[in-house]
Amino acid sequence: MKKYSKQLLALVICTLVLLALLPTMAYAAEGDVCEINGVGYSTLNEALEIVQDKDTIKLLANIDHDYIFINGISVTFDLDGQYTLNVGGLSATYALVVADHGEVKLLNEIIGKAELNVTASYAVYTYSDSGYVALSNATCNNGNGVGVLALGGHVKVSGNVTSLVSGYEGVYATEGAVVEVGGNVGIAGSFTYGIFVEDGANVKIYGSVAGLFYGIYSAGSANKTLEVLGDVRGGIYGVWVRDASSMITIQGILIGSESGYIRIQDIVLMQFEHEIISTKTGYLEYTDGVNFIWVKSIDPCAGGHDFSVLLEHVNATCEVDGYEIHKCSRCAETVLTTISAIGHDWNSGYVIIEPTPWSEGIMEFTCNNCQETYTVILPKLSVNSISADAFVEKLNGNKNNLIISVTELVNNEESYGQTAVTYTALFSINNNAAGIYQVGPYNVYVNTKGNTQIREIYIVDFPC
Ligand SMILES: [Zn+2]
């Protein structure tokens, strides 16, 4: 008996030692992936089944888990600065769901090293009565889902909200939900709406936001506040505010499309159509009096305008300048460019009235472009020399033919040479006749002898 008792005592002691060592052994136990209050668990599921309000689940390894539902309790995940908890998966509809004042807190999170990442069609889903939910990255990975679906509560994403497929919204926040995203929303993926805010939502994005259709979409009548520290880009509108009333502040650049920059209810505004006076210093204001969108007033043309939009073109004529008006593609600035008159293209001219030694001529020039004409006076031809010559043709009887010619040598204006002009006339004369005969414009004295010889010939005068 004694011996047995000793054995029993030994067993009890041994058990006590074992019990004393148990937490340490659990901590060190191989195959445990997490612990709560020093008790190790080989799967996260086991830990989640017994976790109590305000417990901390400390990771002992990287964990892949399909679904976490936190209902009515506050749970802290301690990532120990080195472990990552991936929740969700390829075909998951929901990854992290929080309801009934439930909370998810993170300890020792290091982005890029120790993260809580959720991936599903609806990666994060908070009920209207949920509390504070912290995570690292939310990814929508199948079928028209949402990165962060916040129907309430306060969701803080340290990293990015991304879509791997065509998702509806990067962040959807309503019913007073507060959502903060430390990184970007929808930059690396294709959400239809980058941010969709409804009644009472308050969203702050520290990175940039992009949506296939709209960077930011706001609906519902209760006040909504949204601030983006980075850029916002929308494939149709950068921002579309459908109802009242939204206060949206964009610290970076807002990028819309040719369809519009901002749409407020049914008014579509281009980038330059901001209020002349802003109620927020340093921001361009777009408003309908109920909704306000403030975009940091970075001059899109600080580096120069882009005058690539042709508004008007008027051709230059020969005498009148033409012009073009171009508008900047980024602002309302226009520039007028003069197109110099092309000038007449005169042909080499035609003489329409020939000049003579006694009368001026007229030369006409015509423009090959516009058919306009002008004329110049051609001066009278100057006569360099005049000479007269005659001979007698002997006929039967006492009648003879007298043929007189007068030759002018005149300066030719066109050829700059001399032209010989000859006038010839025939007269019937008696033998050895003398007389004055008109030959062309000249009167010529001719005296003949010996029937056919010319005794004397000279020009008497000019007729005009
Ligand atoms: Zn410009």
Ligand SMILES: [Zn+2]
């Ligand atoms: Zn012309």
